[in-house]
Amino acid sequence: MNTNDLIAELLPKVKRHLRITWEYQDDEVKDMVEEGMAYFESIAGPCDFEQGLALTLLKDYCRYYWNGSVSFFEENYRHMLLNLQITNAKKRVER
Template sequence: MTEDQIDALLPIVKKRLRITFTQVDDDIKDFIEEGGAFLREKAGEIDFSKDSHTLSSIKARSLLKEYCQYAWNGTTAFYGIDYQSEIIALQILVAQEAFSNG
C-alpha cells in the first residue's frame, strides 16, 4: 500500500476509532498498512480506495477498519479468529470479481 493510499484511508479509520486528534496518526497509519497486508495475504490483491465501490472493496475497507480497531486495542491476535468467516467471504468475492473480469 502506498503512502497516498494510507493517507486517503486515515480519516476513514480515525472516524471508526472515534479519534479526532492527530498525535497518533503515525500509529494509525502503521495499523492501516499492517491490516492491508494481512488482508491481501489472505484474499489477494484488493483495492482499498474509498473511490472503489466493488463488493470486495467495500468489504475489505470494513475489515480493515475492524483490524485497526483491534490493533488500537492491542488485540490483533484475536482478529483472524473473530473475523474468519468475513475473511473467507472476502476471499470468495475477490476470486469472483477476478473471474468475472477475465
C-alpha cells in the same frame, strides 16, 4: 493510486472509526492501516480498500490492533475473511 496515497485517504476514515480526534498518533494509525492492508492482501489477494467489505474489515482490524487484541481478529472475523477471499477470487476469474 499508490499505497501512500491510499493510506492518506483511508486515515480519516480509520480515525473516525476509532474515535481518534488528535493528530499526534497519525503515524501509528498509518502503520496499522498499512499492516492491515498487507494482511488482507496476503490472504485474499488484491483488495479494494476504498469501499465495501475490505474497508469494513480494515477498519475493524485497526480497532482490534488499537485495543491490543489483534490476535483475536482472525478467529472473530473468519466468516467475513472467507467471504473476502471468495469475492476477490471471483473478480480475478471474471477478468
